[in-house]
Amino acid sequence: MGVGQALLEVTPADGTGAGDGLWNLHRYHxxxxxxxxxGKVEKVILPPEAPDAPARGIAEVAMxxxxxxxxxxxxxxxRHPVPEAADPA
Amino acid sequence: xxxxxxxxxxxxxxxxxTGVPGxxxxxxxxxxxxxxxxxxxxxxxxxxxxxxxSVAREEGAHQExxxxxxxxxxxxxxxxxxxxxxLEEAGTLHPLQQAFLDNxxxxxxxxxxxxxxxxxxxxxxxxxxxxxxxxxxxxxxxAVGQHVCRCTGYVRYHQAIRQVLLExxxxxx
Numbered sequence: 001m002g003v004g005q006a007l008l009e010v011t012p013a014d015g016t017g018a019g020d021g022l023w024n025l026h027r028y029h030x031x032x033x034x035x036x037x038x039g040k041v042e043k044v045i046l047p048p049e050a051p052d053a054p055a056r057g058i059a060e061v062a063m064x065x066x067x068x069x070x071x072x073x074x075x076x077x078x079r080h081p082v083p084e085a086a087d088p089a
Numbered sequence: 090x091x092x093x094x095x096x097x098x099x100x101x102x103x104x105x106x107t108g109v110p111g112x113x114x115x116x117x118x119x120x121x122x123x124x125x126x127x128x129x130x131x132x133x134x135x136x137x138x139x140x141x142x143s144v145a146r147e148e149g150a151h152q153e154x155x156x157x158x159x160x161x162x163x164x165x166x167x168x169x170x171x172x173x174x175x176l177e178e179a180g181t182l183h184p185l186q187q188a189f190l191d192n193x194x195x196x197x198x199x200x201x202x203x204x205x206x207x208x209x210x211x212x213x214x215x216x217x218x219x220x221x222x223x224x225x226x227x228x229x230x231x232a233v234g235q236h237v238c239r240c241t242g243y244v245r246y247h248q249a250i251r252q253v254l255l256e257x258x259x260x261x262x
Contacts, residue, residue: 001239025136025237033234033243038226041244 002066003031097165098148099123100175111163116140118162119172127173127202128157131237135159138236141203143210145169152213154206154232173202176209184257185209188249196240207233208250215260222261225254 008029010017018028093111097104104123119125119142131139135156143152148169176183182190185208195201211232220228229250238246254260 003242024134025132026134030237030239032237033230033247036243038244038247041242 002063003035003070004029005063006067006070007031007035091163093163093166095162095166097167098169099125100171109162112161115142115157115160115162115165115170119157125172125174129199129202130158131199133158136235136237137200137203138207138233139200139203141206141236143171143206143213145171151217152210154210171206171209173205176205183209184253185212185250188253189246192245192249192252194241194245194249195238200236200238200240203236204233204238204246204250207236208253211250212253212257212260215254219260219262222255225251225261229254 005011008031011019017023091111092108095104095106095109099119106122109118109122116128116130119128120130128142129139131137135158138156140156140158141154142157144155144165145152146168150169152171176186183205185205189195189201189205194204208229211228215228226247229247233246233250236246
């Protein structure tokens with residue numbers, strides 16, 4: 001679902017997309033297995049930012065990292081190093 | 090709407106009705122008339138493949154995965170249909186069902202019967218015509234590559250099917 005949100009699924013906030021209730025899968029494209037890195041998935045679980053960091057929901061785990069992960073993968077394919085995050089300090 | 094006399098075999102049992110609408114969709118007949126709700130309905134336009142069942146032209150003929158949401162009853166006359174309810178034998182799950190459970194292949198489970206029946210037809214094909222081990226992934230993609238799953242990302246479905254294909258004697262050369 002994260003891959004779909006990042007690459008395929010148009011969800012305009014004004015309700016003119018699939019949310020109008022008239023779209024079916026001929027218009028609303030969702031990923032199939034050929035869109036997924038079958039057997040080539042590496043999961044990296046980062047430690048919490050602080051000991052008192054709030055609990056995360058399962059959807060946050062499944063959805064939020066996917067678009068940046070795809071961006072990173074594309075960069076990696078082009079042999080560009082992925083820049084490290086700036087040190088907040 | 091033309092009425093037809095219907096007679097076919099479902100999960101090894103004869104089913105017959107007189108005066109049923111010939112254009113009634115198989116999924117509706119399974120769910121509404123026979124109460125077999127294992128076969129799911131979703132897009133209704135043969136895209137998502139949730140409603141897949143397996144059909145053989147006659148007993149012992151090769152299994153073909155079809156979409157029951159767009160298959161009229163008039164096409165089913167005389168055929169042998171297998172649904173997810175017909176997979177277990179004497180209370181023992183089919184190896185595909187067990188592998189799907191063991192691999193946590195599904196989460197919500199709605200797409201699962203479709204994946205099962207398409208894989209079931211694939212198994213039947215490989216029993217008749219085994220393939221080299223390096224063609225297994227390609228065969229799985231052919232069989233279930235158009236099925237939509239929104240929960241697990243397909244990885245564990247493919248993993249489970251691959252496991253069954255490789256562990257069942259005679260499917261892979």
